[in-house]
Amino acid sequence: MNRLDVTEAIFAIKKEKELSWEGIAEAIGMSTVWTTSACLGMNSCPSGAATKLVEFLGLPEEATRVLMEYPTKEWDKSVPQDPLIYRLYEVVGVYGDTLKEVIQEKFGDGIMSAIDFSMEVDKEENPKGDRVILTLNGKFLPYKAW
Amino acid sequence: MNRLDVTEAIFAIKKEKELSWEGIAEAIGMSTVWTTSACLGMNSCPSGAATKLVEFLGLPEEATRVLMEYPTKEWDKSVPQDPLIYRLYEVVGVYGDTLKEVIQEKFGDGIMSAIDFSMEVDKEENPKGDRVILTLNGKFLPYKAW
Amino acid sequence: MNRLDVTEAIFAIKKEKELSWEGIAEAIGMSTVWTTSACLGMNSCPSGAATKLVEFLGLPEEATRVLMEYPTKEWDKSVPQDPLIYRLYEVVGVYGDTLKEVIQEKFGDGIMSAIDFSMEVDKEENPKGDRVILTLNGKFLPYKAW
Amino acid sequence: MNRLDVTEAIFAIKKEKELSWEGIAEAIGMSTVWTTSACLGMNSCPSGAATKLVEFLGLPEEATRVLMEYPTKEWDKSVPQDPLIYRLYEVVGVYGDTLKEVIQEKFGDGIMSAIDFSMEVDKEENPKGDRVILTLNGKFLPYKAW
Amino acid sequence: MNRLDVTEAIFAIKKEKELSWEGIAEAIGMSTVWTTSACLGMNSCPSGAATKLVEFLGLPEEATRVLMEYPTKEWDKSVPQDPLIYRLYEVVGVYGDTLKEVIQEKFGDGIMSAIDFSMEVDKEENPKGDRVILTLNGKFLPYKAW
Amino acid sequence: MNRLDVTEAIFAIKKEKELSWEGIAEAIGMSTVWTTSACLGMNSCPSGAATKLVEFLGLPEEATRVLMEYPTKEWDKSVPQDPLIYRLYEVVGVYGDTLKEVIQEKFGDGIMSAIDFSMEVDKEENPKGDRVILTLNGKFLPYKAW
Amino acid sequence: MNRLDVTEAIFAIKKEKELSWEGIAEAIGMSTVWTTSACLGMNSCPSGAATKLVEFLGLPEEATRVLMEYPTKEWDKSVPQDPLIYRLYEVVGVYGDTLKEVIQEKFGDGIMSAIDFSMEVDKEENPKGDRVILTLNGKFLPYKAW
Amino acid sequence: MNRLDVTEAIFAIKKEKELSWEGIAEAIGMSTVWTTSACLGMNSCPSGAATKLVEFLGLPEEATRVLMEYPTKEWDKSVPQDPLIYRLYEVVGVYGDTLKEVIQEKFGDGIMSAIDFSMEVDKEENPKGDRVILTLNGKFLPYKAW
Amino acid sequence: MNRLDVTEAIFAIKKEKELSWEGIAEAIGMSTVWTTSACLGMNSCPSGAATKLVEFLGLPEEATRVLMEYPTKEWDKSVPQDPLIYRLYEVVGVYGDTLKEVIQEKFGDGIMSAIDFSMEVDKEENPKGDRVILTLNGKFLPYKAW
Amino acid sequence: MNRLDVTEAIFAIKKEKELSWEGIAEAIGMSTVWTTSACLGMNSCPSGAATKLVEFLGLPEEATRVLMEYPTKEWDKSVPQDPLIYRLYEVVGVYGDTLKEVIQEKFGDGIMSAIDFSMEVDKEENPKGDRVILTLNGKFLPYKAW
Structure with a gap:
């Protein structure tokens, strides 16, 4: 089993058992975004x-090591096309210089790490x-x- | 005066009067990110x-109309290079498919608007x-x- | 069955039964352009x-869920080549700035949504x-x- | 005077006299989209x-010949970035193959001309x-x- | 059978029967360039x-419909590499602006159609x-x- | 004077004296396409x-040497955009492989030179x-x- | 004075006074690579x-603030061309996957920061x-x- | 067996025997970076x-010749995306001109060879x-x- | 058999019989570079x-016709990456304008053909x-x- | 004076004095290709x-140091367009893999340096x-x- 096999197996099981990413995340005690990306x-x-993931989904034993790779x-x-993803790219294009100004004003010269990093998606209901x-x-x- | 002239004038005044984007934003009663991008x-x-912006910064009268253009x-x-901006691009690349999965699971088939949209930058102090x-x-x- | 399988199955049936996109659209009560894109x-x-689509075309049951994905x-x-599609790209290139001027003059600062969006193709007979x-x-x- | 000079002169006069593209178009008896693109x-x-354009706007005489070039x-x-124009590009990307199917079903093998071509923008009011x-x-x- | 299958079948038969494009074109009463491109x-x-093509080459019956697609x-x-084809691209690059000047001087503002179009290749013997x-x-x- | 200066001078004189490329070509005894490209x-x-060109157009003496450079x-x-030039590029794209087949069938393995090369534009009147x-x-x- | 002015002034002074990057670095008590990049x-x-830099080089007072921006x-x-820089790019291309294997074997899943980062150039004499x-x-x- | 087969065989054996690149390198008496890249x-x-590599890993005999190809x-x-590799590319982008200045100051006009070249990865423990x-x-x- | 099959067959035989390109070239009485490229x-x-090639290598009969295609x-x-090939590309980049100056000074306005062309590789021993x-x-x- | 100024001065003097690259090279005792590239x-x-170059051409004193930079x-x-230079690029494209085979057969695994490198242009008269x-x-x- 390689990464792709594991990902496909997860999608198949998720479809069959009608699971949600949120449900899987909860089951393994991690956030939804991180769990999905894993x-x-x-x-x-x-x-x-x-x-936990292998157990909860009933994946074959060897998937454990693959998930840890x-x-x-x-x-x-390099320029995304799916509209949902493109809109995020557009935000980076339109607001990139703005964010540089604002973040560096608040924090000094430096960057926001994309490695020591987390992300959440929430829904705000609105009429x-x-x-x-x-x-x-x-x-x-x-x-x-230096 | 065109857009570029106004932007340069704002940078010059901001430097001279030692203003911050946050201070300018407060003065005109808008958010910092939006004010900076404007x-x-x-x-x-x-x-x-x-x-308000023209008044607060002491820009020439005609700047008002330019700011409204x-x-x-x-x-x-198209692929940013400055490290601060590139990291945001990288987040879109690494997490684009993940966000599509999670957002569409929560909301159905559709996208997050980049037009009816706002953004904030905050600082979380952390030892x-x-x-x-x-x-x-x-x-x-x-x-x-349809 | 995945998306591609379903699309290929539809093309095969359409060819065999000599159906038109217009006919399929009518049968499911949707517009021709949207039906074709689906x-x-x-x-x-x-x-x-x-x-309705599965029923009308006689697609396998499981296609229903695939069509809903x-x-x-x-x-x-990223720059199309087929002449029919390229001409549309050319229109966007040649008239893009013009449309920005005209739409924003009529509506204010903003855009035309490509999500809350529909499109029709009509034929105007002309000697x-x-x-x-x-x-x-x-x-x-x-x-x-904001 | 070259093309660019004339375009800049038109923008300056339009701003000064607070004209609209629609108003200019009406004055010369042509459509708004075409007038703007010219x-x-x-x-x-x-x-x-x-x-008529030179007369109505009060452009210098020599602009006539430039406008006729x-x-x-x-x-x-080659991939537009301004959101208003990008959305049109996205429509071509998402619906290009669909339009090829539908237009060629209705008309036979061929294309829609981008030369013998016109375009209009309308506003549909909607609550x-x-x-x-x-x-x-x-x-x-x-x-x-052949 | 799809397009590719038909094209491969034609190449195989052409090789086997030692036919030329010119011979095939003659047999079906069309020009050599068009026949080859079809x-x-x-x-x-x-x-x-x-x-006629199916008959002359002895292609399977179903190829007829495919050839009509x-x-x-x-x-x-997008920039060709084979030297024969690159030279044609180079001609468009080197002489593109020249052809625009000359064609538009002779015909007015417009273009040469690539749709209502034909092309021939001839050999001029020369010592x-x-x-x-x-x-x-x-x-x-x-x-x-408009 | 450099190349660009000479080209601009030619355009200015051509406009002022209302000359055509054809007329200039005739005056110097060369073809229209070649004269325009020079x-x-x-x-x-x-x-x-x-x-002859310097004399006929009344260009400054030093232009002679520049024209000979x-x-x-x-x-x-690299992919042209002006519709007149793009159509020629499209012809190379659509018919490139076809021309390779036909030319090499008629001549053997080799290419058509773009250096030992000439080109003409003609007008065929047609109702x-x-x-x-x-x-x-x-x-x-x-x-x-070898 | 902007960044570019300051950089040009530094180059001019360096040339005139026949300074080396190493000498400048020493004078301000920082490393040669960092000083040069600043x-x-x-x-x-x-x-x-x-x-210190302004003082040592005799730059105008206002350069201080510019250097701190x-x-x-x-x-x-995006692909460098100067041979010295290209060779470094080539090293990243040829050894990129190797470094990923070796670094992640030694350290676990993660990256080497390019922000919390320093670099030195040394000369090893060798017959x-x-x-x-x-x-x-x-x-x-x-x-x-997370 | 071709290169790819040998690489895949090595990965499989390495996984199965829980070897490290460092261990493999030691076994054959070469450095870790070079061994991994080979x-x-x-x-x-x-x-x-x-x-030695074939022997140590128990690869099939014929792998010897493949490894020597x-x-x-x-x-x-051409622009890497994996964050670990991108950071190295970024270093080349940000510090390329700096390295050119510093290396050529120390050595004269020339380059650092990427062929007569070696590289090591070390770990510096740091609280x-x-x-x-x-x-x-x-x-x-x-x-x-010359 | 197509081109790729023949090339692979040649590589396999060359490996098995431990032939060199030079040896193959000699056997068929052509130069090494041309023979290799064929x-x-x-x-x-x-x-x-x-x-001769088919005979010398013991390729199947039908390879003859394929080699003649x-x-x-x-x-x-389009920008090569293998260091040996990249260095040649770099030479074209660094010395392209120089070669244009020198060749055209020696020969007049024109080019060096890449079609009526040959190339040799020699080894100069040097301590x-x-x-x-x-x-x-x-x-x-x-x-x-013209 | 910077590089560009010196290059332009050389071209101007070369034109005025009707010098050739070959003549300049001879005067300074270097080869034509290298002299031209310098x-x-x-x-x-x-x-x-x-x-010698400054003296022979009568360049200003300060050009000496610039020429030594x-x-x-x-x-x-990145893909050249001028036909003379493109043909060289084409040779690299068409014969790149061939040269890799032949050079590495003659010399072993390695490359031809583009740094420790020289090049000559000769004319072979031929009826x-x-x-x-x-x-x-x-x-x-x-x-x-290693």
Whole structure:
């Protein structure tokens, strides 16, 4: 079994058992976003999470080690096309310089880590149309002089 | 005066008077991220905000109309290079499919609007290193069949 | 069965039964453009349409759920090459700035949604050569300040 | 005076006299979309329209000949970035194959001309949000065998 | 059978029977360039030509319908590499602006159609080295104002 | 004076004296396409043609030497955008493989030279719409084995 | 004075006074690589280093503040061309996957920071040809699960 | 057996026997980075190393010759995406000009060879977070005049 | 058998019989570079060479005709990555304008043919390190005016 | 004076004094190709050559130091377009893999240096058309294992 096999197996089981990403996440005691990304093969599982995932979904034993492998994180389209993903890319394009100004004003010269990082998706119900609340939480890393 | 002139004038005044984006935003009663993006020329100002901005910064009268113009929102590098901005691009690359799964599980088939949209930057103090909290808030737009 | 299988099955049946997209659309009570895009896998079917489509075409039962899945909307060539599609791209290139001027003059700062959106193709008979009438209908989304 | 000078002169006069594209179009008896594109330098004016445009706006005499020149129609970004224009590009990407199916079903093997072509923008008022109606009208050109 | 199968079958038969494109074209009463492009899958055959082609080459019956399908005209390399094809691309690059000047001087503002179009290849014997004569024949399409 | 200066001077004189490319070509005894390309700076003039061109147009003396310089032949857009030029690119894309088959069938393994090369533009009057006749004439260059 | 002015001033002074990067670095008590990058405008100076640099080089007072600004770190060629820089790019291409294997074997799943990072260049004299020793020193950042 | 087969066999054995790259390298008496790159197929093995590798890992006999073949060194993404590899690319982008200045100041006009080259990865333990030490060692190659 | 099959067969036989390109070339009485390129499928064999090659290597009879086919000459990476090939590309980049100056000074306005062309690789033994001597020999083709 | 100024000054003087690259090269006792590349700013001059060049051409004193600066070697088009330069690129594309086979067969695993490198252009007179002889001479650099 390789990563792709495991991801496909997860999708098949999820469809068959009519599970949700949220339900899977809850079952293994991790967040929904992280759990989904681990299932899609974009994050490695710590051994505890891997074991629980295999157990909960009824994946073959050998999937545990595969889930723990360190993935190569790559994506297909350097400018994404699916409208949901493109809108996020557009936000980075339109607001990139703005975020640089605001973050560096608040924190000094440095960046927001994409490694020591977490993210959540929430739903805000709203009579004019529900709203997606996306929260990115990354450690500030100051540039160092040497 | 065109957009670029106004942006440069704002940067010059901001430097001279040692203002912060946060201070400017407060003075005109808008959020920091939006105010910064309007000053960088990536959002048009409603007439009230334009007037206040001109007044507070001491910009020439004609800047008001320029600030109210509808900008062409474009960026230079289709894959950004500045590390602060690249990390956001990387998040979209690494987590794009994950966010599609999670958002569409929560909301149905559709996208998060980048137009009916707001964003905030917060600072979470933390002994292990402060953290940048980035909150994106966009209206969910369902696809329609016809 | 995955999306591709369903699309191929539809093409095969359409060929065999000598159906037209217009006929299929009529049978399921939806528009021709939308129905075609759903069959090509670029839109998800609401459950009613999926059921009718499966029934009308005699697709296997499991196709219903596949037709209801939320597709990843991607295309192969970032600059299209087939002449019919390229001409549409050319129209966007040649008239893009013009449309920005005209739409924003009529509606204010904002965009035409490509999500809350429909499109029709009509034929105008004309002795000098028939004409294709393409009508795009999208909700205007104003930018918001915050 | 070259094309760019004329376009800039038109923008300056339009701003100063607070004219609209619609108003200019009406004054010269042409459609709004075409008039705007001619002013932006993406279409050549027939001599009558050029004369009227120069007169109505009070442009220098020599602008007439410039407006009649045959423009080189080029655009800067092969994948557009401004959200209003990108959404149109996205429509071509998402619906390109669909339109090929539907147009060729209705008309036979061929394309919609982007040369023998016109386009209109209309506003449909709607309590849930006004809608942009974009109508493209192009002659069908059948492929020929020889 | 799909397009590719038919094209491969034609190549196999052509090789086996030692036919030439010119011979095939003659047999079906069409030009060599068009016949070749139809066999390569870049043009659809009118029903008469399809029938004759199937008959003359001894292709399976079902190839007739495939040859009549409307092809998606795409190519692999946006800048071609094979030297024979690159030289043609180079001619377009080197002489593109020249042809725009000359054609529009002779015909007015407009283009040469690539749809209502034919092309021939001839051989001019010459003691210093034979010459390839390539003749492109396309309808002039004037831009229209509206 | 450099190439660009000379080209601009030619355009200015041509406009002022209301000359045509055809007229200029005739005056110097060369073809229209070649003369235009030399004026646009994409071909070097033999000394006779340079002298006649300078004389006929009344260009400054030093232009003679500039017209005789060997130009760097480059173009801006690797995929052209102006519709007139794009259509030629499209022809190369759609018919490239076809031309390779047909030319190599007639001549053997080799290419059509783009250096030992000439081209003409003709107008074929036609009640259904005049036609552009483009004739490319290039020496066949066989590949050599060694 | 902006960044570019300061960088140019530094180059001019360095040339005139025949200084070396190493000498400048020593004078301000920082490393050679970092000092050079700060002078080239790719790193911001802490206030102490900025003051010393201005003093040592005799730059105008206002350069201090410019040197302390947070730079936008961008480069021109996404694939570098200068042979010295290309060789480094080639090393990343050839050994990228190898480094991923070796670093993650030694440290676990994570990356080497390019922010909490320093670099030195040393010269190893060698009779067969001196050798460049490049030492990169970056904090290991483990991915976190959440 | 081709390169890919050998690489896959090595990964499978390494996983099964729970070997590390460091252990494999030690067993054959070569460095870890080089050994890993040879196993990944990016360097050819001298015959001694190939023999030892085959023996130590228990690879089939014929793998020896494959390991000795001269590889084609290519990579998939001209701008890498995996964060670990991208950070190295970013270092080249941000510090490329700096390294050119510093290396050429120390050595004269020339480059650091990527062929007569070695590299090591070390771990520096650090209470604030361990550090990756990457050492590149390349022969300086001076440009020659001729 | 197609081109790829023949190339693979040649590589397999060459490996098995421990032949060299030089030995194969000698056996068929052609140069090493040309023979190698014909075996790699980048040149067509004249019938004599094809027959000898098939005989010498013991290829199946039908390979003769395949070796005589006219190849489509394409390459995968528009900017090559393998260091040996990249260095040649770098030479073209660094010395391209220089070669244009020198060749056109010696020969007049024109180019070096890549079709009526041959190339040799020689080895110059040298105590400081052997040297590769690459000789390109192409017919000069003058531009013609018409 | 910077590089560009010096290059332009050299071109102006060369034109005025009707010098050739060959003549300049002879005067300073270096080869034609290298001298031309140094004048175009793609190679740095050793101090002797710089002094002689300044003297021979009558360049201002300060040009000496500029000619000795280490240039950044970059080119504009990653795929060249001028036909003379493109043909060289095409040779690299068509024969790249062939040269890799032949060079590595003769020398072992390694590359031809583009740094320890020289090149000559010769003219071979030939009644069928003169021939350009391009000789590249680069040190072979073997890969090293470590």
